[in-house]
Amino acid sequence: MKVVFVDGENVGLKVVEKIDSALSDKVLVFSKSASIEQHCDKALFQHFSNYPTGSNQADFLIIANLTKYLTVYDTKALSKAELVLYTNDQDLISAFEFQCEQHHIPANIVRTREASKVISLPVSKPTPLDPVEEKLFNALSQPRSLDPELQTELRLGRQTFTRAINSLLNANRIKRSDTNKKLWVQC
Known part of the structure; x- marks a missing residue:
């Protein structure tokens, strides 16, 4: 049967x-x-x-x-x-x-469908940072707050500082600290 x-x-x-x-x-x-x-x-x-x-x-x-x-x-x-x-x-x-x-x-x-095939995509190299982004990135080697104090320390204008933060965030180069969500650190 x-x-x-x-x-x-x-x-x-x-x-x-x-x-x-x-x-x-x-x-x-x-x-x-x-x-x-x-x-x-x-x-x-x-x-x-x-x-x-x-x-x-x-x-x-x-x-x-x-x-x-x-x-x-x-x-x-x-x-x-x-x-x-x-x-x-x-x-x-x-x-x-x-x-x-x-x-x-x-x-x-x-099974009526073949197992899905995993296609590996080429890994793109991270784009090099411009000098302002690099300065901010290096400052975040230790968890720090993205506040006006850091902006003044790096001698950056508010708009330039904000643009660098957004650029690093979009490139997944910085993230919130695991221990304190108010602090930011390199990925």
């Missing part, structure tokens, strides 16, 4: 249409989509849409139906069963595998 659970909300109509099953297989499709429901009627799949609208509601019903199968059939019958889940939802996969492990039944997970 093969029981196929399909998270139609997650995989979509194209995947549901590609599911090839034997007459003895049970295919349970969970979706509120009318087009998926029509395909299920044609393909003789069991369709479930009687769950509340909201995040993870279909997932809860999938796990509830899985649990029903795991508790209704005895261990001998389940050992011959193949439980398949079509989804890309990692949380649902974890819950499905956990329930199957509790009953010592292998779970077959079919």
